[in-house]
Amino acid sequence: MNVLSLNHLTVGEKGTVQNITNASSQIRQRLLEMGLTKGTTIEVVRFAPMGDPMEIAIRGYRLSLRRLEAESVFVQKEMQ
């Protein structure tokens, strides 16, 4: 299976959320409540000019998060 950290996806790639690990309980709660629940599709839209943070499209809106937080989000990469 092609499961990897969200920060390893490149611009335009999509993935479905598998789980969130290694994040503090508070950050994990926030990410979940912002809609990063299991099975949700994420698309990487862009990275900030200095390479961090990143912007993702999720549940019809745009969210930005640092690579550090993205690292704890595991996604299954969608084949194109």
Next chain:
Amino acid sequence: MLRDRLHSQKQIRHQHRSRTRAMFHEQAAPSTRYIAIIGNPNAGKTALFNALTGLRQKVANYPGVTVEKKEGKVIFGDGSSATLLDLPGTYSLTAHSPDEKIATDVLFGKATHTPRPDFVVCVVDASNLERNLYLVSQIIDHRTPLIIALNMIDVAEKSGMAVNPQRLSDELGVHVVATVANKGIGVHELKEAMHAPVTASPKARQWSLPKLVKEECDELQTILQDAHHLSEADSFHEAIQLLTSSSVLNSHNDRYAPEVLEHVKKDHERLDSFGIDRQSVFVESRYEWIKHVCEVSRKIKQQAEETTSDKIDKVLTHKVFGFVFFIALMAMMFQAIFSWANTPMNWIGDGITALGAQITTVMQPGDLRDLIVNGALAGVGAVVTFLPQIFFLFLFLGMLEDTGYMARAAFIMDRMMSKVGLHGKSFIPMLSSFACAIPGIMATRTIESRKDRLVTMLVSPLVSCSARLPVYALMIAAFIPQQKVLGVFSLPGLTLVSMYLLGLAAALTFAWLFKKTLLKGETPAFIMELPPYKLPSFKSVIMHTWERSYLFLQRAGTFILGVSIVLWFLATYPKITNATPAEQLQQSFAGQAGHLIEPVIKPLGFNWKIGIGLIGSILQREVFVSTMGTIYNIKDAKTGMANLSLREKMHNDADPHTGMPTFTILTAICLMVYYVLAMQCMSTVAVMHRETNGWKWPLFQIAYMTLLAYTGTFIVYRIGLLLMT
């Protein structure tokens, strides 16, 4: 003014009410209803609040926290009214920030400072339905009477989504009114719905938990209801929190009865043994149900391949153009603050001078006149002069916020700010502080994390503000020789740039230091929504700017007035007859204090004359220039920069006994370094007091900055002496 008007309205109403009551033999008048507006950030909450209340608003702080409390009056068709509270934006009822905690506490009726609202209006962004419904679902479960304002239906339409308010209403069991708040669409209907009786949704807990989790949750609820006498709704919310959180058992906890904690512990063990993710199961189950609600009530016609926002962002967050645009925009903002504000600032300054002259001619000469003109008016006037800068800054900030660019600015700058442990959102306040630390500190309101906000507020005054410029200008013009460095740069110019860089470096270093020590905390998570771009609402921006300007003026009329009078007293008394202004100042309490502190400031290379200047400019830095003017008997030293005579006099001044000059290049540099690092601004102290709701942080700020300024100047002086010999 606004507040006075509100106040007098209230009085009139009160009188009216008591009169009516008397007429109807003490029959209780219906108390005005208390309504709260709640919703996700960027859902258009403030626009709706403005549309509902118009100008009938007042702003205060919640006691003990730095969160702003905004209330307004809604007037209904029949002339009756209700109080409307604008709660801070929140994504969920699991509070992550002080703002969100306020929203939750008020909603649950746990806040001592604010009554529990009779019902809430939840603003839902129709173009972002799924995530917005998460909060709605929590409010419904809490059995809070609720109306939904389905906002931004126009944006949803544009991006190919049609949300059916009736369908949504059927699914959720609450009244749904479609609105476009910034265009005033649906506001009338919403008011009508708010005027009618509002009830809680009969459809609480429509979402289903896995069987095992549901059993445990039900059981825990029963225990909570018995042990803590909680309502059904409250116990459900608490049960979810308890089952989700692991930390609740780790630390000593006296919020819950021992039998509750005992049970929670067993629940955790049981659920964990079945491999259930206690945290995500509740969120996921809720979102599952939301997905169903969306499917039923929303039609997706066609998903636009690339939205307008995407097209704009391709440029504005581009590796190269993004930066170019950002820098150009900031340059323009500073242009506005420095130059555009100049003309109205001169008007205000002239107006105050004219007013002073007017008073001087009308009143009899004497202490009272002197107090009014040179104490109160001069002090308050000098602060009020900054109003145009505040106005322009907030006009810009309001526009950046309203268009959605502010989030992009934080997105672009986050990498840099994270290096010192801060959030991208700290950038704009620090940048604003180049104009003035007061708007800078006020601009920190957009930072959610309390610690980060404090750190940003603490270091912002280290960034060289416009009030330091007159001091730098005077010192540089008088003492830094006009020389070319490397053939291109002029020495005075380089000196000026060095002072600005020193301030910035100090601010960043101390931000890093505070984050490492005093306000320790991990680099805050950067989980931020990037809302779609939209045209700014003129009304919202103007109202926001007015509100900020008003708060600023209010402070000038109170705190600054008091300090000005005290300082005037110190510089005027004891009175000496037939003395020149210079002699008078020297003999005054301030002058004596200047002599008194001489031993303290001697190691920095400063004498008592500079001491008087330092004390006189405690209120604000630029007063140093006019104090020097008084000491050297210069009548019109207000501007200082172009004042040749003051410069010459300072240059030629020497100690009558030793013949040593009072000022050398080194003294000038030391003095500038001192002004870079020292607080010397009572307005900033006042605004810190207001924003942090207490004296602890402003006093700490004065202490650390004074210490820093002293140490910094001392080091520069000693190194300078070594280099010179």
